[in-house]
Each structure stands twice: as structure tokens, then as C-alpha cells.
Amino acid sequence: MTTVIAFILMFGLLVFVHEFGHYYVAKKTGMLVREFAIGFGPKVFSTVKNETLYTVRLLPMGGYVRVAGDDPEIVDIKPGQHIGLTFNKAGEVNQIIVNNKSKHPDALVIEVEKIDLDHALTIEGYEINDEEKYSLRVNEKAFFIMDEKATQIAPYDRQFASKTVGQRALQLFAGPFMNFVLSVVLFCILANIQGVPVEEMRVGSVADNSPAQEAGFEPGDTVIEIDGQSISKWKEFQEIVRAKPNQTLDMIVVRGDEQIAVEVTPALIESPEEDIGQVGITQASEKSFVRSIGYSFEETYRWSTMILTNLGKLVTGQFSIDMLSGPVGIYDATDQVIKTGFMNFIMWTAALSVNLGIINLLPLPALDGGRLLFVGLEALRGKPVDPQKEGIVHFIGFALLMLLMIVVTWNDIQRLFL
Incomplete structure (x- = not known):
């Protein structure tokens, strides 16, 4: 039950922030926002305020902001009627x-x-x-x-199509942008609670029953040498350990006023991409509000580049579609993350927010990026693409996305239950 509640709250937050971006810019540019919905399917809750219907719907798998002019108007009155x-x-x-x-x-x-x-x-x-x-x-x-x-x-001046190219592009971009903002905020909160990782090679914590604990590592230790090679940065330590699983490493550790010789053998951690070594220590951290701001942007950028790299591998065939996860897979991963603590859950939510922002900016039909592409084409051509043709492209794109979602969800179920 804890995982169910956490998953719904997490997904609700990600969707709310995304749709609020679309909603806010639409309101500010004078568009008529007909509905702000969290979820799909039958209504669970609804209320009307300031021209907009606010709804919470049964299936917490997304949401939408319905702006006048996005779809054909609901009522069409003809002469003679x-x-x-x-x-x-x-x-x-x-x-x-x-x-x-x-x-x-x-x-x-x-x-x-x-x-x-x-x-x-x-x-x-x-x-x-x-x-x-x-x-x-x-x-x-x-x-x-x-x-x-x-x-x-919806008079024409309240419809999406009546606004300038810039206003429409901003309204479409605002949703993914808010996901990046949420990621920055969450990483900043995390950094202020846990502290910002320091650059020097200083041990923060030692995992129970790990190679580091068996070797005698203690929190606060500083590693200055590995196999005769001087090091001073955490990144240097990490690169050496990752590259040498199951190989004994001779380290010099500074503890207080003394230097101690330590032998440690990194455990082998297998992964689909490469096998790596791990000794079971975490990086030391310090609390600093100013540094937490920079750290939050760095982490958002780091996750963005990681996700874009994997998307590139998917396109080139280095990354199989079988490795993608849908709602079922994300739910299972969320369940695993929750077991490791609330701080990791915050990090997981921030990472998913970056992922949602990037995916929505891809130039695919039916996504924000696909609609931005048509707005860009209009800017280049000096006139809009035929709405009917654009609608067909988005419809086909949406159908293909739903098909992909079904395939990915089926793969998730197979991994979990078969």
C-alpha cells in the first residue's frame, strides 16, 4: 500500500507540474483553458473556477490541459438551425x-x-x-x-491558433520546462538535507558487510594513494575501483594524524553494459545552501545527458526496446527505491521528472516536441501547416505511441511475472 500511495503521489506531482506549465502560459497569453486534468478516464473529482474545469480522473497515468482551438470546437451551429x-x-x-x-x-x-x-x-x-x-x-x-x-x-482571440508563433511555442515548451524546474528543486532539497558531495576523496559512510568494511575503512577516511598512484579526487578513486573488480588494491588512507596501509578487493557488480568494481563506500558531503543550488543544476544536467545518451543508443540499436520500462516497470522500480529510503525516493522522482521533460521534447507526433516542430515549420514557411494534415500526423503518432506503450508494458509484465 505504501508503494501504491507513493507511486500515485509521485506521478501526480510530475504530471501536475508539467501540465501547470502549459496552463500558466496559456492563461497568461489569453488562451481559454477549457480543462486542467490530472489522470485519464472517468472523473473522480471536478470543479469549475475562472472559466476552467479542474478534474482528477481515475487512471493516474498522465494528464492534459485542453485549450480552446486545440481540437475542433464542440458545437457547430449552421444557418437554418x-x-x-x-x-x-x-x-x-x-x-x-x-x-x-x-x-x-x-x-x-x-x-x-x-x-x-x-x-x-x-x-x-x-x-x-x-x-x-x-x-x-x-x-x-x-x-x-x-x-x-x-x-x-471561444472567440478566435481566445483560441490557441490566434496567438503568435512565439506565444504558442512558449505554451508548448512550458510543460517540459517545468519538469526540469521540478528536478532542480528536488535535487536542491536533497542537497540541503543530505549535504553536497565534496570533491576530495573522503569517505562518507561504509556499507555493512562490504569489501570496504572488511578492509577496515571508517567514515572520514581520506584515500591519498592507490597502488602507488597519488589521488586527491573522489572521481579518480571511483574510476580506478570501477575498472578493477576482483583485483586487490593497495591503498594509503589518512585517518586523523596518521597514514594507514589498507588492502581492499572491489566486488564484481554485473550490469548489461559493463561489469564494474565496487567497495561499498559513499562520498562525503557537506551542507551549504549556496553549493546546493549549483549541485541541483549539475545533477539535472548529468541526468539529462545520461538519458539523451541512452536515447541515442536506442536509435543506433545499441539499446534494445526490451530494456525500456512503462508504468508497470516504473512502479516496480519505485517499489525497490522506496525500500532504500525516502531520500532515494526524492532522487528517483527528480530523475523521472528530467526523463519526462526530455521525452516530451522529442520531435515525435502527439508529444509537445512534435507540436513544437509544426510551430517551427510555420515560422520558417511564414504560414501554418494545414490543420487537417497536422491532425492526421498527430493521430497516427498517438496511435503508434499507444502501441509502443502496450509493448513496453507487456515486456514489464513478463519480466515481473513470467
Whole structure:
């Protein structure tokens, strides 16, 4: 149960931060945000505030911000159609009743002759069974009423497509950007709790039953020499130990005012990429708020380059699709991480946030990066790509992503249960 709660909270945080980026820029640039959703599927909770429907949905596998103009508008009224109208105190139309007009006896029912809800915000038509013609002004925040559900109209200047190339690009980029911001914040919190790793080769802790413990290492020890080679940095120590599994190393350790000769044999740690040596010590750290800020950016950059390197290997065939993980695999990994402590869970969340940011920036259809690519093409061409063609590309891309998700999830299940 602990893992389930932790997984939902972690995924919820990652999705919320990502979607908040899209939401915030959309609001600031004047777009009408129809819905801010965490999760997919049936609604568990919903509320409306300041034009936006906020929902929490049953399946915590993602989320979305639905901006007016992203999809075809929900209601399309044609000339000749009968609609009901109600008015505000200024005499403007504030409700357009599409069906079930009998439930609104006070509404003015007209046959539409002309209607423009994008630019002029006007409706022209004739009252049923009457020759009187009406030319009516529509309030910019009027609502369609269909099946007794209200949906706010979206004048063109409130739609995604009406904004400049820069504003649209910023709105699309803001989601992944916020994932990088979250990673920096989490690494900064981690550094302020645990401390920032020092550069010099000083031991922070010694793992139980490890080669280092058997050799007599103690916290605070400083290694200055390995097999006659002088060292001063943790990175130097790490490179030598990793390269020599199952090989005895002669080290000189400084403890207090004395130097001690130590023999240690790194244990062999097998991995898909390469086998490495490990002695079971951690790097010493110190608490510094100023250094924690730099450390948080360094760690975010380090994880970013690691993820991009693995993506490059996936493209070149050095990395198999069987090694990818979906929600099931991430859940299992989260379960393993939680067992190692809350600090590692924070680090895991920060790493996943970087991963989510990078994946969403890939120039693939249906992802933020794919949509950014079309905005970039518009900037180069001086005119937008045909919305229908773009929609087809995104639809096909989304279908392929779902297929990939099914394959990856099946592989995760096989690894866990078969």
C-alpha cells in the first residue's frame, strides 16, 4: 500500500507540474483553458473556477490541459438551425441553447440566418413563426447549452491558433520546462538535507558487510594513494575501483594524524553494459545552501545527458526496446527505491521528472516536441501547416505511441511475472 500511495503521489506531482506549465502560459497569453486534468478516464473529482474545469480522473497515468482551438470546437451551429437564446442585463446573448429548448421556456427561439462566434460575435435570425428579424450581440463569455451541459464559447482571440508563433511555442515548451524546474528543486532539497558531495576523496559512510568494511575503512577516511598512484579526487578513486573488480588494491588512507596501509578487493557488480568494481563506500558531503543550488543544476544536467545518451543508443540499436520500462516497470522500480529510503525516493522522482521533460521534447507526433516542430515549420514557411494534415500526423503518432506503450508494458509484465 505504501508503494501504491507513493507511486500515485509521485506521478501526480510530475504530471501536475508539467501540465501547470502549459496552463500558466496559456492563461497568461489569453488562451481559454477549457480543462486542467490530472489522470485519464472517468472523473473522480471536478470543479469549475475562472472559466476552467479542474478534474482528477481515475487512471493516474498522465494528464492534459485542453485549450480552446486545440481540437475542433464542440458545437457547430449552421444557418437554418433553430436555437434558443437568453440574455444578460446588457442585452447581450449569454446562453445559446442548442437542444432541449423546451426546458428553457423564457428563451427566445430563432432560426439562424448568420452566425459569427469567432470574430464579430453576432447572431442574425428570425423568430419562429414571426417575420421579425433579430441582429444580436453575443457576450464574449457566453455559453452553449447542449444536453443541459454548459460550454463556454471561444472567440478566435481566445483560441490557441490566434496567438503568435512565439506565444504558442512558449505554451508548448512550458510543460517540459517545468519538469526540469521540478528536478532542480528536488535535487536542491536533497542537497540541503543530505549535504553536497565534496570533491576530495573522503569517505562518507561504509556499507555493512562490504569489501570496504572488511578492509577496515571508517567514515572520514581520506584515500591519498592507490597502488602507488597519488589521488586527491573522489572521481579518480571511483574510476580506478570501477575498472578493477576482483583485483586487490593497495591503498594509503589518512585517518586523523596518521597514514594507514589498507588492502581492499572491489566486488564484481554485473550490469548489461559493463561489469564494474565496487567497495561499498559513499562520498562525503557537506551542507551549504549556496553549493546546493549549483549541485541541483549539475545533477539535472548529468541526468539529462545520461538519458539523451541512452536515447541515442536506442536509435543506433545499441539499446534494445526490451530494456525500456512503462508504468508497470516504473512502479516496480519505485517499489525497490522506496525500500532504500525516502531520500532515494526524492532522487528517483527528480530523475523521472528530467526523463519526462526530455521525452516530451522529442520531435515525435502527439508529444509537445512534435507540436513544437509544426510551430517551427510555420515560422520558417511564414504560414501554418494545414490543420487537417497536422491532425492526421498527430493521430497516427498517438496511435503508434499507444502501441509502443502496450509493448513496453507487456515486456514489464513478463519480466515481473513470467
